Amino acid sequence: MTMSLFYPTVYKNRVTDITLQDLEQLGVRGLLLDVDNTLTTHGSQELSEDVRRWLETMKQAGIALTVVSNSWEWRVAPFATKLGLRHISLSCKPSPFGFLRGIHRLKLPKRECAAVGDQVFTDILGANLCGITCIQLQPIALETGKPFLALRRKWERKIYAKRKERET
Ligand SMILES: [Mg+2]
Structure with missing residues (x-):
């Protein structure tokens, strides 16, 4: 497995930092949105005002949107409904099928x-395996009390260190 599978097309801090101009430059007209730590904090149903406004801007510009999450239906469905978006739960990223x-x-x-x-x-590897453009965000907040996620974040830090080495 080559390292490039772990690289996104572009980095952004928050989802709200993705502009219509960015999408135009990337030739992108549709977004497959993660939920946890992308649109809201891990496990939260709360939709912040700035994310709500960002979604509205995207929709009005004709950007097609759908939610693709590895989380459970009971977690994803109510949140996607709040966003007015269709969703795919248990998407099994990094498998490209979702x-x-x-x-x-x-x-x-x-x-x-x-x-x-x-x-x-999940998101970056999955997008690359699928052969699509990939926008990597900083997690809104690190998960607490999730040993498995803590381990994955640790591996991510190793990947970041390797990426930095290559980029400098
Ligand atoms: Mg996430």
Whole structure:
């Protein structure tokens, strides 16, 4: 497995930092959105005002949106409903199948779709395996009391260190 599978197309801090101009430059007209630590904090149903406004801007500009999350239906469905978006739960990222279902739903060619997410081993790896544009975000807040996620974040830090080495 080559290191490049762990690299996104672009980095952003928050989802709200993604602009219409960015998407135009990337040739992207549809977004496959992660939920936890991308649109809201881990496990939260709270939709912040700035994210709500960002979603509205995207929708009004005709950007196709859908939620693709590895989390459970009971966690994802109420939040996606709040966003007014369709969703795919238990998407099994990094397997490309959830993204492929999402792309099909957006009714856009694959090259015009981008995955947006915060985790290297699910969102970024999955997008690259699927062959789509990938926007990596900083997690909104690190998860607490989740030993498995803590371990994955530790591996992510190793990947970041390697990426830094290569980029400098
Ligand atoms: Mg996430």
